[in-house]
Amino acid sequence: MIGRFGKFGGQYVPETIMSALIELENEFYKAMKDENFINDYKYYLKEYSGRPTPLYYAENLSKRLGGAKIYLKREDLNHTGAHKINNVLGQILLARRMGKKKVIAETGAGQHGVATATGAAMFDMECEIFMGEEDIKRQSLNVFRMKLLGAKVTPVKTGTGTLKDAVNEAIRNWVTNIDDTFYVMGSVVGPHPYPMMVRDFQRIIGDEAREQIISKENRLPDYIVACVGGGSNSMGIFYPFINDSSVKLIGVEAAGLGIDTDKHAATMAKGSIGVLHGMMTYLLQDDDGQIMPVYSISAGLDYPGVGPEHSYLKDSGRAQYVYATDEEALSAFMDLSQIEGIIPALESAHAVAYAMKLASKLSKDNIIIVNLSGRGDKDVNTVANVLGVEL
Amino acid sequence: MSTLNNEINAVVSMNRIDKKFYELKQKGLKAMIPFITAGDPSLDVTVELVFKMEEGGADIIEIGIPYSDPLADGPIIQASSTRALKNGTKIDNIMDAVKKIRQKSEIPLVYLVYYNSIFKYGIERFVNEAKESGIDGLIIPDLPLEERKDIKEISEKYGIYLIPLVAPTSKERIKNICESGKGFVYCVSTKGVTGIRNSIETDIKEYMRIVSEYTNMPKAIGFGISGPDMAKRFAPYCDGIIVGSAIVKMINDSRSKEEIYDNVKKFIYSIKEAI
Ligand SMILES: Cc1ncc(COP(=O)(O)O)c(C=O)c1O
Numbered sequence: 001m002i003g004r005f006g007k008f009g010g011q012y013v014p015e016t017i018m019s020a021l022i023e024l025e026n027e028f029y030k031a032m033k034d035e036n037f038i039n040d041y042k043y044y045l046k047e048y049s050g051r052p053t054p055l056y057y058a059e060n061l062s063k064r065l066g067g068a069k070i071y072l073k074r075e076d077l078n079h080t081g082a083h084k085i086n087n088v089l090g091q092i093l094l095a096r097r098m099g100k101k102k103v104i105a106e107t108g109a110g111q112h113g114v115a116t117a118t119g120a121a122m123f124d125m126e127c128e129i130f131m132g133e134e135d136i137k138r139q140s141l142n143v144f145r146m147k148l149l150g151a152k153v154t155p156v157k158t159g160t161g162t163l164k165d166a167v168n169e170a171i172r173n174w175v176t177n178i179d180d181t182f183y184v185m186g187s188v189v190g191p192h193p194y195p196m197m198v199r200d201f202q203r204i205i206g207d208e209a210r211e212q213i214i215s216k217e218n219r220l221p222d223y224i225v226a227c228v229g230g231g232s233n234s235m236g237i238f239y240p241f242i243n244d245s246s247v248k249l250i251g252v253e254a255a256g257l258g259i260d261t262d263k264h265a266a267t268m269a270k271g272s273i274g275v276l277h278g279m280m281t282y283l284l285q286d287d288d289g290q291i292m293p294v295y296s297i298s299a300g301l302d303y304p305g306v307g308p309e310h311s312y313l314k315d316s317g318r319a320q321y322v323y324a325t326d327e328e329a330l331s332a333f334m335d336l337s338q339i340e341g342i343i344p345a346l347e348s349a350h351a352v353a354y355a356m357k358l359a360s361k362l363s364k365d366n367i368i369i370v371n372l373s374g375r376g377d378k379d380v381n382t383v384a385n386v387l388g389v390e391l
Numbered sequence: 392m393s394t395l396n397n398e399i400n401a402v403v404s405m406n407r408i409d410k411k412f413y414e415l416k417q418k419g420l421k422a423m424i425p426f427i428t429a430g431d432p433s434l435d436v437t438v439e440l441v442f443k444m445e446e447g448g449a450d451i452i453e454i455g456i457p458y459s460d461p462l463a464d465g466p467i468i469q470a471s472s473t474r475a476l477k478n479g480t481k482i483d484n485i486m487d488a489v490k491k492i493r494q495k496s497e498i499p500l501v502y503l504v505y506y507n508s509i510f511k512y513g514i515e516r517f518v519n520e521a522k523e524s525g526i527d528g529l530i531i532p533d534l535p536l537e538e539r540k541d542i543k544e545i546s547e548k549y550g551i552y553l554i555p556l557v558a559p560t561s562k563e564r565i566k567n568i569c570e571s572g573k574g575f576v577y578c579v580s581t582k583g584v585t586g587i588r589n590s591i592e593t594d595i596k597e598y599m600r601i602v603s604e605y606t607n608m609p610k611a612i613g614f615g616i617s618g619p620d621m622a623k624r625f626a627p628y629c630d631g632i633i634v635g636s637a638i639v640k641m642i643n644d645s646r647s648k649e650e651i652y653d654n655v656k657k658f659i660y661s662i663k664e665a666i
């Protein structure tokens with residue numbers, strides 16, 4: 001079925017949006033077949049964002065753990081500091097092509113908001129970012145960055161005041177301004193065509209990583225490990241390896257204070273199938289289908305759902321979903337900073353935490369690629385807070 | 392003679408919604424369709440309010456099932472859902488409340504319900520229990536034509552109407568949307584979410600002309616209608632007027648149950664008079 005990954009995905013949205021989604025899908029297909037569009041996209045990825053990002057052999061860390069070789073796909077070295085810009089450049093170029101003058105986006109950690117504000121600044125578009133009140137507090141640095149870039153940041157007070165509510169509010173705004181506004185969705189979530197489109201704009205991560213590992217090691221990796229919020233950095237790196245059955249794909253969710261507490265965001269571990277933000281997918285919800293509050297130390301993983309293609313990969317068994325707690329992520333955050341001199345985003349630290357556990361159980365001829373989705377500058381306040389340090 | 396008998400028989404066995412629009416049409420009247428959120432401020436008040444609204448002249452009542460993430464709703468109904476959920480309102484209790492209404496009233500009742508509430512409850516279980524409780528139709532604001540297949544079959548099996556929704560952006564989609572539904576066409580007045588608006592940009596006359604081109608079903612206009620004046624302006628172009636946020640706000644602004652019943656009943660009456 002169109003717009004579905006098995007039974008997952010779909011378009012569960014108000015009728016007002018349907019014609020815009022249909023138009024978006026058509027324009028996206030057209031654009032992806034247009035050489036000029038692809039060349040523009042590639043040009044900006046290279047010249048503006050600095051791609052390709054390195055695939056770095058984390059030798060110190062690997063040796064310290066004494067097991068598998070760990071490679072880091074350095075998405076943190078992108079312009080604006082995370083993988084989010086890959087997708088934003090694709091969508092903003094599409095928005096420009098469709099003649100839209102205004103873009104809106106939701107943001108959790110603020111990375112997608114910063115990336116969208118950046119793209120909008122460069123392409124001279126009006127930009128409004130919806131961000132939960134809680135997240136605004138946690139990520140004040142990114143809020144200020146967005147404002148510096150000329151975006152309007154609209155606080156979302158409803159619900160839990162986090163990413164899920166920011167998506168709701170962005171969709172509501174889109175329904176209201178459907179004619180002139182382009183909604184730049186930040187992850188592989190939402191109604192079709194977003195999950196597919198965002199994946200296609202993020203697959204550059206996996207395409208590069210595949211080439212890079214082959215040229216460095218002359219073989220494919222045994223494992224790919226990536227954190228999963230909505231699932232865009234993980235889907236981006238997984239997708240080009242999907243048909244390589246020897247490569248194990250592992251998504252790491254946020255277990256917060258532990259998956260047996262009510263303070264986590266481990267959708268795959270604890271969720272059930274339902275419909276949110278226009279898609280059918282795994283969700284954290286109660287018996288009546290009310291979406292449950294989620295928690296993670298990292299604002300970017302604090303989401304009660306997951307992209308529908310991930311739900312499909314989970315059920316088909318092609319990918320495996322695990323989790324890391326706040327504590328494990330913090331410890332990996334410190335380790336990577338001190339052992340490799342790389343301060344990771346707290347989101348990415350979840351992937352690092354799991355990869356470190358995994359590596360120590362494997363032998364020296366195993367290879368793990370960790371997607372280092374972003375850098376940790378935005379998180380230093382949070383970490384200082386946890387450590388009781390006043391800045 | 393026999394055609395008249397047939398017609399009478401058809402009316403008797405009709406869904407309450409069809410029957411209501413048939414009767415209104417005979418009298419040359421328009422339907423007044425209020426919306427309230429189940430469980431705000433309590434399910435007891437919800438039940439009693441339905442009776443008061445009927446006394447005030449309501450023709451069909453929309454009962455909103457509160458949901459944590461009401462995508463199609465503006466701040467007023469969002470806040471109302473949050474209050475209802477804080478009160479512990481569950482779908483089971485809402486079904487029971489509907490049964491209580493049905494013991495005393497034959498007014499057509501429809502649920503305004505987001506799809507996840509139905510899906511998670513179990514589509515068949517939900518539709519079956521809704522029907523058993525006395526619900527006549529379902530309005531699902533986040534389930535466009537493309538996603539209606541599963542629930543369409545089940546609701547046909549149980550004889551509950553799936554109310555189709557069209558929007559000013561629907562255009563050539565209107566035909567298929569209407570053909571897939573029953574009861575009446577919910578015509579969303581404007582691009583946007585529910586709320587109380589001072590004015591509505593859409594050219595309602597032209598919009599309803601287009602909808603009428605595609606369907607003979609009764610048409611009700613909703614979203615943003617603030618009160619009798621606006622209702623009066625839209626009434627000539629449709630068969631019913633839906634008012635939600637204005638009533639929900641009135642309920643929340645009232646200081647006692649008696650005040651709620653009184654204010655809402657008078658408000659419904661003023662709209663019914665106007666249309
Ligand atoms: C650095 C970083 N990594 C990961 C994520 C999670 O999103 P996704 O799962 O879509 O990659 C975010 C989201 O804000 C992020 O900023």
